[in-house]
Amino acid sequence: MKALLAVRGLRVSLPTATGLVTVVDGIDYDVGPGEVFGMAGESGSGKTISVLALLGLLPDGAVVEGTAMFDGRDLLRLDRRAMRDVRGKEIAMVFQDPLTSLHPMMTIGRQLTEHLRFHLGLSRAAANARAATLLEEVRIPDALGALGAYPHQFSGGMRQRIAIAIALACGPRALIADEPTTALDVTVQAGILRLLDRLRRQSHLAVIMITHDLGVMSSIADWLTVMYAGRVVESGPTANVLGAPRHPYTAGLLAALPHPEAPEDTPLVSIAGAPPSPQARPGGCPFHPRCKYAIGSCAMDVPDLILVGDGRRLACPVDPLVVHA
Amino acid sequence: MSVLELRDVEVEYSRSGRTPVRAVAGASLSVDAGQIVGLVGETGCGKSTLARAAVGLVAPTAGSVWFEGRELRPISRRARSRTDARLQMVFQNPFSSLNPRRRVGDQIADGMAILGLVPANRRRERVSALLEQVGLPAAAALRFPHQYSGGQRQRIAIARALAAQPSVIVLDEPLSSLDASAQAQVANLLTGLARELRVGLLLISHDLAIVRHIADTVAVMYLGLLVETAPTRRLWSAPLHPYTEALIEAIPRADGKGWLPESLPGEVPDPARPPAGCRFHPRCPYAFAKCRSESPPLLEVASGRRVACWLHEHGDAERAPSTFASRTRESSGAGDQVDGV
Numbered sequence: 001m002k003a004l005l006a007v008r009g010l011r012v013s014l015p016t017a018t019g020l021v022t023v024v025d026g027i028d029y030d031v032g033p034g035e036v037f038g039m040a041g042e043s044g045s046g047k048t049i050s051v052l053a054l055l056g057l058l059p060d061g062a063v064v065e066g067t068a069m070f071d072g073r074d075l076l077r078l079d080r081r082a083m084r085d086v087r088g089k090e091i092a093m094v095f096q097d098p099l100t101s102l103h104p105m106m107t108i109g110r111q112l113t114e115h116l117r118f119h120l121g122l123s124r125a126a127a128n129a130r131a132a133t134l135l136e137e138v139r140i141p142d143a144l145g146a147l148g149a150y151p152h153q154f155s156g157g158m159r160q161r162i163a164i165a166i167a168l169a170c171g172p173r174a175l176i177a178d179e180p181t182t183a184l185d186v187t188v189q190a191g192i193l194r195l196l197d198r199l200r201r202q203s204h205l206a207v208i209m210i211t212h213d214l215g216v217m218s219s220i221a222d223w224l225t226v227m228y229a230g231r232v233v234e235s236g237p238t239a240n241v242l243g244a245p246r247h248p249y250t251a252g253l254l255a256a257l258p259h260p261e262a263p264e265d266t267p268l269v270s271i272a273g274a275p276p277s278p279q280a281r282p283g284g285c286p287f288h289p290r291c292k293y294a295i296g297s298c299a300m301d302v303p304d305l306i307l308v309g310d311g312r313r314l315a316c317p318v319d320p321l322v323v324h325a
Numbered sequence: 326m327s328v329l330e331l332r333d334v335e336v337e338y339s340r341s342g343r344t345p346v347r348a349v350a351g352a353s354l355s356v357d358a359g360q361i362v363g364l365v366g367e368t369g370c371g372k373s374t375l376a377r378a379a380v381g382l383v384a385p386t387a388g389s390v391w392f393e394g395r396e397l398r399p400i401s402r403r404a405r406s407r408t409d410a411r412l413q414m415v416f417q418n419p420f421s422s423l424n425p426r427r428r429v430g431d432q433i434a435d436g437m438a439i440l441g442l443v444p445a446n447r448r449r450e451r452v453s454a455l456l457e458q459v460g461l462p463a464a465a466a467l468r469f470p471h472q473y474s475g476g477q478r479q480r481i482a483i484a485r486a487l488a489a490q491p492s493v494i495v496l497d498e499p500l501s502s503l504d505a506s507a508q509a510q511v512a513n514l515l516t517g518l519a520r521e522l523r524v525g526l527l528l529i530s531h532d533l534a535i536v537r538h539i540a541d542t543v544a545v546m547y548l549g550l551l552v553e554t555a556p557t558r559r560l561w562s563a564p565l566h567p568y569t570e571a572l573i574e575a576i577p578r579a580d581g582k583g584w585l586p587e588s589l590p591g592e593v594p595d596p597a598r599p600p601a602g603c604r605f606h607p608r609c610p611y612a613f614a615k616c617r618s619e620s621p622p623l624l625e626v627a628s629g630r631r632v633a634c635w636l637h638e639h640g641d642a643e644r645a646p647s648t649f650a651s652r653t654r655e656s657s658g659a660g661d662q663v664d665g666v
Binding site (some may be wrong): 042043155156157158184185186187188189190191193194197211212214215216217218219220238239240241242243252253254256257258259260262264265267268269270271274275 | 367415476505510512513534537581592
């Protein structure tokens, strides 16, 4: 399938008190229509910054390199005006906390129709009708009544559905979802995952899903990229990456999860240490200080991300068979 | 004998000009020495309120809390008694529960000083020992909370609770703000405290996977009431309450097999106006006539297992809710929606 979005060599540096700090250090990926592309990794690994860069939402002074071809245009080279047309209309975003992403003092109806009138130039009546349909689409009961209500009148799960409805308002072709279920209960999370799955099947929506929750990734992502300290350490079809992880970091993340069949009082296996801050990333493979398989060269050379078969790319020089022996 | 015991605790919040909310509508729970009790349920089910009532941060409207054989007095302006201080709490967010402007060691030493547990000249030594106990270097005492990651801060908060030599610690979502790897480290630390120091832990969490891994027994709460309590393994292998079953089915599995978790249709109702009969019946795929009119009591159906569900009224001890499916013809068809509402 031809990619809707093709990101190549994306590097992002952010200004700090001590100068520019590279937060995202060269990532590549493709997302096709109807595909869910997952980005996983611990806090501070650069997942969010890398997608904010696509939409031109970084603070002033940020330096972005690389290309991000979306339907023949490079998102990283669009001027403000052109970006405004893409943002919200062709690529929409859903954030972690719907309580802060929705305006507390505006009715749901106004937040939904603002979008429709601005981007699509709909009349008030047409926008209202479309807004009600959108709420029905995300299964908000009593959609007409909901248009006149305020965000606080809804539960967390309903608010996230409303945030998704707003994101879908202008019929975007791609949706970026940044930890969309992290603040929600599992029961509600399951509903949101099913909603996203239905949207990508029915509307061929391309979804970039950011979450640190590998269980969520497993249930919805077709492709999974695991990031560490601004770099991709492993990527490939989700079934392969999670079914048989080959990077010590991916394996470590999976081992840290509670396992249903583990015997009583089995300690969880955690990765020693903590991820480095962007200012203090170690030389060589950024993961080597925490890696139990590290060899001498790991501290010197940054491993290349190379195709290792089964659609998987891996940035690790250690023999994967040794890793999983 | 249980170190901490909650007997029919009710907590009602009054709201000016509106119906009061019974956040906890009668819950009994006990924690033994060295035992880890998990309390799970969705947002708004009253589990945090129950945790606060358990340590005396809110006064129960009815019922009582017993700690080390005596009734616990809710926190007031007066200092807590030395005994009651052996009941400690750890909060969800270590970014706000630690004072950003005081050194880690000073914050840990507070409890010892106030309770007069350790003479001033031995406190530094004791702080070092506590930090090492939670897996941090003794040098951490001289640093500030912002110099630590979320997981390390949560360890500091636990060290501070340990300074009071507690017999029970109530932890409200101690792991949910942490990354998987940090979560694993803190979870292991908690298991160690219970097993080695014989501290009883009441662990409130909405993350069922982690509760399954470390808790000895689990209590499931729905809309202010406990609906099921059981030893962890049996709860997971054979949930008796339909709500417990739904919670378990909703947990995603990180095996790469692409299984979409089951969603529970409907929303948690407004606790100020709970549904009549069983509070879960509007969302229950197995509900029948009786569920709509009568509230099921929490009954012991097998040793150590209690469940509040009319499906188990006649001692059908360990049968899963789905085996009663034939009774559910008259259910409202709540399971039909594509992705739940």
